[in-house]
Amino acid sequence: MTQPFLLGVLGGMGPLATVDFLSTLLAVTPAASDQQQIPTVVWNVPQIADRQKALAGTGPSPLPQLLTGIARLNQAGASHIVIPCNTAHHWFSALSDVSRAPLIHIVEATISAVVEASPTPQRIGIIATKGTLDAGWFQHGLQQHGITPVVPDEVELETWFVPGCYAVKRGALAEGGAAFVHQAKALFERGAEKLILACTEVPVALRAVNAPFLPLTFDPAQALAERCSKIWQDHRTSYLT
Amino acid sequence: MTQPFLLGVLGGMGPLATVDFLSTLLAVTPAASDQQQIPTVVWNVPQIADRQKALAGTGPSPLPQLLTGIARLNQAGASHIVIPCNTAHHWFSALSDVSRAPLIHIVEATISAVVEASPTPQRIGIIATKGTLDAGWFQHGLQQHGITPVVPDEVELETWFVPGCYAVKRGALAEGGAAFVHQAKALFERGAEKLILACTEVPVALRAVNAPFLPLTFDPAQALAERCSKIWQDHRTSYLT
Numbered sequence: 001m002t003q004p005f006l007l008g009v010l011g012g013m014g015p016l017a018t019v020d021f022l023s024t025l026l027a028v029t030p031a032a033s034d035q036q037q038i039p040t041v042v043w044n045v046p047q048i049a050d051r052q053k054a055l056a057g058t059g060p061s062p063l064p065q066l067l068t069g070i071a072r073l074n075q076a077g078a079s080h081i082v083i084p085c086n087t088a089h090h091w092f093s094a095l096s097d098v099s100r101a102p103l104i105h106i107v108e109a110t111i112s113a114v115v116e117a118s119p120t121p122q123r124i125g126i127i128a129t130k131g132t133l134d135a136g137w138f139q140h141g142l143q144q145h146g147i148t149p150v151v152p153d154e155v156e157l158e159t160w161f162v163p164g165c166y167a168v169k170r171g172a173l174a175e176g177g178a179a180f181v182h183q184a185k186a187l188f189e190r191g192a193e194k195l196i197l198a199c200t201e202v203p204v205a206l207r208a209v210n211a212p213f214l215p216l217t218f219d220p221a222q223a224l225a226e227r228c229s230k231i232w233q234d235h236r237t238s239y240l241t
Numbered sequence: 242m243t244q245p246f247l248l249g250v251l252g253g254m255g256p257l258a259t260v261d262f263l264s265t266l267l268a269v270t271p272a273a274s275d276q277q278q279i280p281t282v283v284w285n286v287p288q289i290a291d292r293q294k295a296l297a298g299t300g301p302s303p304l305p306q307l308l309t310g311i312a313r314l315n316q317a318g319a320s321h322i323v324i325p326c327n328t329a330h331h332w333f334s335a336l337s338d339v340s341r342a343p344l345i346h347i348v349e350a351t352i353s354a355v356v357e358a359s360p361t362p363q364r365i366g367i368i369a370t371k372g373t374l375d376a377g378w379f380q381h382g383l384q385q386h387g388i389t390p391v392v393p394d395e396v397e398l399e400t401w402f403v404p405g406c407y408a409v410k411r412g413a414l415a416e417g418g419a420a421f422v423h424q425a426k427a428l429f430e431r432g433a434e435k436l437i438l439a440c441t442e443v444p445v446a447l448r449a450v451n452a453p454f455l456p457l458t459f460d461p462a463q464a465l466a467e468r469c470s471k472i473w474q475d476h477r478t479s480y481l482t
Contacts, residue, residue, distance in 0.1 A: 012280070015278045019263045022263065026256055034255040035287055039286040040283070040286070041282075041313065042283035044282070045247065046275040046277075048275075075317065076313045
């Protein structure tokens with residue numbers, strides 16, 4: 001191994017979701033001492049163009065700031081890089097192309113977690129930004145395993161998801177959580193057995209309101225953290241001297 | 242301003258305390274959007290020599306790893322650097338000497354917060370590592386303002402503080418919190434009106450056990466976060482375009 005393990009986290013989208021991801025990384029890593037915990041370098045710079053507006057064609061692209069973050073994480077010695085923001089995966093290929101450290105994809109980590117769950121659900125709802133839904137990553141990943149995706153319609157997104165998301169971003173977790181609960185119920189009513197909470201603001205807010213259906217959800221950030229932790233645990237025997 | 246504001250956080254001591262500090266930074270910063278939140282780059286690498294053992298002469302110095310962290314944060318563009326670990330401030334001068342970005346001292350931020358509190362206490366207890374207590378930073382800072390410090394004795398440190406601290410580091414927050422409660426009560430019984438929780442593990446654990454005397458405590462990490470947030474708020478008007 002030429003490069004010691006060091007997880008680079010391209011965060012800031014939003015900053016609270018990034019800190020939540022860092023907490024999850026620690027929580028899913030068995031460690032008897034500080035030294036056994038996963039080493040990370042984190043770029044948590046929220047001064048970045050709005051991803052939802054960029055994909056809607058109503059704002060500038062965040063790509064220049066994302067490229068800066070990737071460059072700084074590589075300079076800091078990251079051996080692997082993750083982005084705890086589903087929507088930002090629109091620029092995944094462009095970022096992978098210029099990064100020395102390999103990027104780990106949040107959708108791949110999530111679909112693996114869904115498929116490993118027992119029993120595997122037949123219908124899964126997806127709560128996500130319009131950009132993520134339009135990209136179709138989660139739907140495609142589920143369909144490859146014979147699972148039917150259930151997605152919000154335009155009216156639901158405008159009524160519940162988008163306002164909920166911006167509420168979280170200004171710190172109003174209870175307001176955001178209440179909006180996401182409406183969205184979740186609509187998906188359950190259309191036959192979803194479980195939900196993928198495919199926007200990092202959503203699980204933060206649903207935990208804040210103690211949503212009773214949380215055990216029926218998959219959190220892509222948690223799946224990504226578990227994937228990273230597993231890689232670290234495979235490395236740390238040789239890393240710790 | 243030649244260097245845009247970017248707070249460098251030299252963390253990992255321990256990794257949980259670092260994440261707690263990042264949460265506090267967000268909580269103390271009024272922000273109506275992601276973009277108004279404080280930008281940070283975080284070195285959360287816990288593979289660093291034990292500070293308590295180094296100061297007790299029973300383990301290697303963490304200075305080489307601290308210097309690496311300072312170098313990486315400067316390379317990443319940090320304009321200011323903080324260390325959310327009281328004990329690591331033993332190496333503050335050595336780190337300041339080599340850092341382009343100025344370091345903000347946790348003790349100065351804390352003493353300012355204590356002095357600004359109204360009414361100013363006459364006797365303040367300090368819960369800290371032996372290394373921090375032997376250094377005398379907090380005692381000296383309090384005495385300069387006519388406040389009498391009340392400190393744990395050797396037996397209390399060995400019975401409560403040290404086991405509590407290592408309990409937190411292995412994730413046993415309730416066990417650590419219970420030990421710190423004993424230490425706090427001893428200081429209150431010796432006349433302390435308030436306490437400085439001068440080890441970043443302590444407030445995390447006391448919050449986990451809902452210690453009833455938390456309103457009577459000063460948290461240096463919180464004081465440091467508030468100082469950083471204030472600097473950011475002074476900068477952000479010119480920073481945001």
